Amino acid sequence: MAEDAEVVKNKQVLLKDYVTGFPKESDFIISTENTISLKVPETSSGVLLKNLYLSCDPYMCLLMQNPDSNSIKESLASYTPGSPITGFGVAKVVDSRNPKFKEGDLVWGPTGWEEYSLIDQLDSLFKIEHTDVPLSYYTGLLGMPGMTAYSGFYEVCNPKKGEKVFVSAAAGAVGQIVGQFAKLTGCYVVGSAGSGEKVDLLKNKFGFDDAFNYKEELDLDAALKRHFPDGIDIYFENVGGKTLDAVLLNMKRYGRIAVCGLISQYNLDKPDGVHNLSSVLFKRIRMEGFAVFDYYHLYQKFLDIVLPYIREKKITYVEDITEGLESGPAALVGLFSGRNVGKQAIEVAHE
Amino acid sequence: MAEDAEVVKNKQVLLKDYVTGFPKESDFIISTENTISLKVPETSSGVLLKNLYLSCDPYMCLLMQNPDSNSIKESLASYTPGSPITGFGVAKVVDSRNPKFKEGDLVWGPTGWEEYSLIDQLDSLFKIEHTDVPLSYYTGLLGMPGMTAYSGFYEVCNPKKGEKVFVSAAAGAVGQIVGQFAKLTGCYVVGSAGSGEKVDLLKNKFGFDDAFNYKEELDLDAALKRHFPDGIDIYFENVGGKTLDAVLLNMKRYGRIAVCGLISQYNLDKPDGVHNLSSVLFKRIRMEGFAVFDYYHLYQKFLDIVLPYIREKKITYVEDITEGLESGPAALVGLFSGRNVGKQAIEVAHE
Known part of the structure; x- marks a missing residue:
């Protein structure tokens, strides 16, 4: 029953309004007004995630633009002003109504820019099986x-x-x-x-x-x-x-x-x-x-190749990780001026 | 012995000078000063062709330009001012010193804009085996x-x-x-x-x-x-x-x-x-x-597909054929204003 579910504050990064050109920090609002139940509602067959790392990626700029402004980008679903932006992240499953995932699983895939996310579309959510490498790598090298x-x-x-x-x-x-x-x-x-x-x-x-x-x-x-x-x-x-x-x-x-x-x-x-x-x-x-x-079916093959390279130090990876959801807008905006050195990600919470 | 070889007049279409922009008729000279021996010289292992049809193709415009003017076109060998231009044509072998071809063979491939051409490079010269279709098709539909x-x-x-x-x-x-x-x-x-x-x-x-x-x-x-x-x-x-x-x-x-x-x-x-x-x-x-x-190795497969289509009238082809080498420059120039209706070719001689 959802009645006895713990309800917590859920800090979020909201898009203020559609953006023209590259985004500025002032295009975002850090909201602390939202709360979320830590149980997946009975109406959903999804998972409730505690976000650990969020990924800053250049394509996100396109989703901030008014979808009517450019027909070429028709295939991309823009963000909704007033709602939290979304992207890729690494998260821990807090609750699941989906047989593929269980409480405590670590996953990477699409999630929200907030502390906790309820994710219904699980097609491209991957379970993290290998944790002898930095977890943040699943926003970058292994994601x-x-x-x-x-x-x-x-x-x-x-x-x-x-x-x-x-x-x-x-x-x-x-x-x-x-x-x-x-x-x-x-x-x-x-x-x-x-x-x-x-x-x-x-x-x-x-x-x-x-x-x-x-x-x-x-x-x-x-x-x-x-x-x-x-x-x-x-x-x-x-x-x-x-x-x-x-x-x-x-x-x-x-x-x-x-x-x-x-x-x-x-x-x-x-x-x-x-x-x-x-x-x-x-x-x-x-x-x-x-x-x-279009190539996600090759993910296991990719891991089989890349994990040994990481362990043998034949591949290295440089990350630029900021602390806290509040640092997200600045980190994201910095991508477009090249301020980051290496993969830009945000650490939202410790595991 | 080449001594007793018949020597004939050989009318030619010469490029006057490198062309800027699209060519004009005045960029060409019809020359009647050249003669040619109808025997392949002993120093050659090529063929002596009597040209029947010449093909007008858009790429020829690029070969009229000064090769120094555009590095992108580096892979194309420009024409030489004062020499006959070259292109694709249908021809009859008058003499051959190559075992692949014999006197009387009909062929299509690279040739000169002139009545007779000595061709040394035979890599992309194809023997015409099927003559129940118009011979001019080998400048177009079948070429x-x-x-x-x-x-x-x-x-x-x-x-x-x-x-x-x-x-x-x-x-x-x-x-x-x-x-x-x-x-x-x-x-x-x-x-x-x-x-x-x-x-x-x-x-x-x-x-x-x-x-x-x-x-x-x-x-x-x-x-x-x-x-x-x-x-x-x-x-x-x-x-x-x-x-x-x-x-x-x-x-x-x-x-x-x-x-x-x-x-x-x-x-x-x-x-x-x-x-x-x-x-x-x-x-x-x-x-x-x-x-x-890059696809010439598929030519036989292509013929196997297209010849039946032609015979069954499932494929048709419209040609725009002018008469005589003298009509060549006008026909070629017309390509770039779209004057031709269908495949533009020139009939140089009857078989």
Whole structure:
């Protein structure tokens, strides 16, 4: 019976109103007015989660925009102003009316930006079976960003040993993994990032063959020609716009471009024009947009590959974790100015 | 011995100088000063061809441009000013020093814009085995454009019954075949073309489900929404620029774009910007440039499929054939203003 269920305060991060351009901290409200029962209602077959870590991801910016403002984003379900925003997180099951999960289970998947979340849609909620690695990794290396890197690099790009790989936003949640996968595959990999500190990480921590700060390059085409005198086989696209245009000029024949994100474009009313698409024709390039959800069936295979790499220290991961739900808006907003170094997440509660 | 070889006059179409933008008739010279021996020299292992039909194809425009002017086109070998231009043609072997071909054979493949050509590179010269169809078809339906339609539609786009297909330049050498393949596959197909006469052909001769004159549409996005209220699964891209931008807004999730040509861009110093590439990400689109040469190993399979279709009148083909090498420059130039109706070829000589 739900009558005797404990009811607790439930702090939340609400979206104040639809956002134009990139979000600001003032676009969010920290609300302490909500309460929640720690039992799943009888009308639900879901789970009640205590959120431990929340993930800050660039796509979330798109969900803050008015869905009527851009027909291209039609497939994305925008946030509701006045309600808590949602995203990926790591959580502990407090109560379950679903046979797949039981009290005490650790899980990762879609959840709310609040202390406790009632989750009805469990299709992409994964049980965490391996806890000898940091739990926060399930917001990054072992969660959605890791699967994004894996499916985009291996499944979309079909890399071969010796190929030349370029990764933009390379120090980010996905990019740092792509670079390490590329090295483990025997590729030559160069990354771009937006600060000297990040470039240093790429070269000295993640083992990229080379890296550059795109903010210091007046001519991206020249920068790419310097790093790839014979051209690029694989481009892992996280940013779009001018970078994509310069990359197209430097792709090799039969090159592959996995379109994972276009963060430079997310705040623009009219996206930049890309002028060098004739490269796609003349160089017989395959450019493919993908979404991680289409590859979730490979998650176990992914774990079988990546967990040993972590344990053997063949893959490393840099996180930027802030403390407390109140720090969420600043952490999320910081993504769009590149303030974070490594995977940005928020620790909401201790296990 | 070459001493007693017959030497004949060899009329040629020479490129006067590199062309900027689309070519004009005055960019060519008809030369009657050349002579040629009708025997293959002993130093060659090639064939001496009497050209019967020459093909006018949009890509030829690119070969008239100064190769230094555009690094994207690096993979294309430009024409040499003062020399005859080259292209695809149907020819009769007059003499051969190659065991694959003998005097009297009919062939199609790369040749010169002249009465007789000495061809040393025979890799992509095909022997014509079936002459119960018009010989000129080997410049179109049964030649490079036919194989382009086949490989682009079937191999790149992987069409399924019931899918919605859009073809630009749909009345052209390739487009008219793609539309008929789409119907034979059970797809719904709409084509765009540049005149009422061509739209009429698409609907009433080639069996497209619908067609429109893009020159009469002020808003291409609206035109596509009218014809594809539920979106486009497959776009066979022949034109680029604004059409591609409008199509991207109307693609369905998991859509495929085969980039076959970008004729609207070939004359531009700075190609149009394409603004809607975020569709590639959000709709998980695959956009792929291809070249027919990569699919030549499928030519026999293609013939096995298409020859019966022709004989059973399940596929038809409209050609626009002018008479005489002298008519070549006007015919070629006309491609870029859309003057031709159907596949543009030149009959140089009777068999």
